[in-house]
Amino acid sequence: ITAAGIINGIGHWWGYRNFEATDASTNISPWGIIIGGEELHNNHHTYPTAAKFSVKPYEFDIGWGYIRAMEMLGLATVKKVPPKLKLGAIQPVADEKTLEALIAHRYEVMAGFARELRRAAQAEMASMETKKADVSLLRAAKRWLHRDEERVPAAARPQIAQVRAAYPTLDKMVTMREELRQLWLSTSASREQLAADLQAWCQRAESSGIAALRDFSVQLRAARA
Numbered sequence: 001i002t003a004a005g006i007i008n009g010i011g012h013w014w015g016y017r018n019f020e021a022t023d024a025s026t027n028i029s030p031w032g033i034i035i036g037g038e039e040l041h042n043n044h045h046t047y048p049t050a051a052k053f054s055v056k057p058y059e060f061d062i063g064w065g066y067i068r069a070m071e072m073l074g075l076a077t078v079k080k081v082p083p084k085l086k087l088g089a090i091q092p093v094a095d096e097k098t099l100e101a102l103i104a105h106r107y108e109v110m111a112g113f114a115r116e117l118r119r120a121a122q123a124e125m126a127s128m129e130t131k132k133a134d135v136s137l138l139r140a141a142k143r144w145l146h147r148d149e150e151r152v153p154a155a156a157r158p159q160i161a162q163v164r165a166a167y168p169t170l171d172k173m174v175t176m177r178e179e180l181r182q183l184w185l186s187t188s189a190s191r192e193q194l195a196a197d198l199q200a201w202c203q204r205a206e207s208s209g210i211a212a213l214r215d216f217s218v219q220l221r222a223a224r225a
Contacts, residue, residue, distance in 0.1 A: 020110055027042045090222040099191070118145075
């Protein structure tokens, strides 16, 4: 019941996602108590070798509590926990160290981009609401704009296409999100070429006139693996 019904069933159908993992895994609940922390299933699929499933301040993994207690008694050794993106001084331009951080922490980086994209969508909604315009389409599509295209349900794709046609800012952000994702999916480009592509991406983001893109890019230039 626990493995098939809850973890492999509900944990891939209902809940929230912190990260755009390569499958449909979801966090059933931020409180992992009943099934030993497996409620945080999206976190687990994102970092499958980590002993700790919780990644947000409001999340609780009781299994991690057991592991830490055993470690304190000398009965266990923690080998891996979820990686944490480090931010240092903002570099003048994105470089190979920035590229390393992007690749190593791509799930966390893209979660940050998703926050900026939702912020931009919320700003568009607020602007339209002051004009008494209908924002129902944007409200419906907002939950999918930051998702990988292959993870978007077929029924939602026409809505997203309409929103992108109607809101150039959001269209630009969705386009640049995919361009950023391609940097770590590329298998043919050299390290030097990828670093140059990332530098060009940041320059375009910061000159786009879109505050959310600019802010994200500046923070990315401070990232270190």
